[in-house]
Amino acid sequence: NAGVTQTPKFQVLKTGQSMTLQCAQDMNHEYMSWYRQDPGMGLRLIHYSVGAGITDQGEVPNGYNVSRSTTEDFPLRLLSAAPSQTSVYFCASRDRESEQYFGPGTRLTVT
């Protein structure tokens, strides 16, 4: 099993550009989440999904969209990048009883 995979590993965007961060898992987990990690702020939940076709907002959803068309994939879309979205983004998956399994992260810089 590859576990949770994320692409790209690094990305630099200009303010106003859009992009999609990809996340996939091969563990057949129901739940998938996107977090951003910022110094001194810990991990903050952006959006999450409890199954294909079902998504909901976390703590910091503004400026991000998600969709869950399949169990495996959970892409995160930045609609119009802003410098405040410079961060490290982690995707995670789990089932009801397990711990979170994290992807390797995407380091995003918005200039």
Next chain:
Amino acid sequence: AQRVTQPEKLLSVFKGAPVELKCNYSYSGSPELFWYVQYSRQRLQLLLRHISRESIKGFTADLNKGETSFHLKKPFAQEEDSAMYYCALKKTGGYQKVTFGTGTKLQVIP
């Protein structure tokens, strides 16, 4: 609302010294508590969960419901323990939202 507090941003200890990383939580129900670790430039991974009551890499953590704490302890720190440590709480029922603390960076000085 659930909250996880890790009061120390940075904890520096000498190799061989005891380590205690503090974690306090607020939640009205019966939570499940976890410790995750992130080594330099790596993904987060589970270190401990309170229901398993295991000792991993010499670390232990006991859930104290009276003090609403889940402190992480190790009697003798090793250099390879240097990492970022996150305490996390999972709600019971419904989506079981997971909330993370702000993290504590452990620096073990040789």
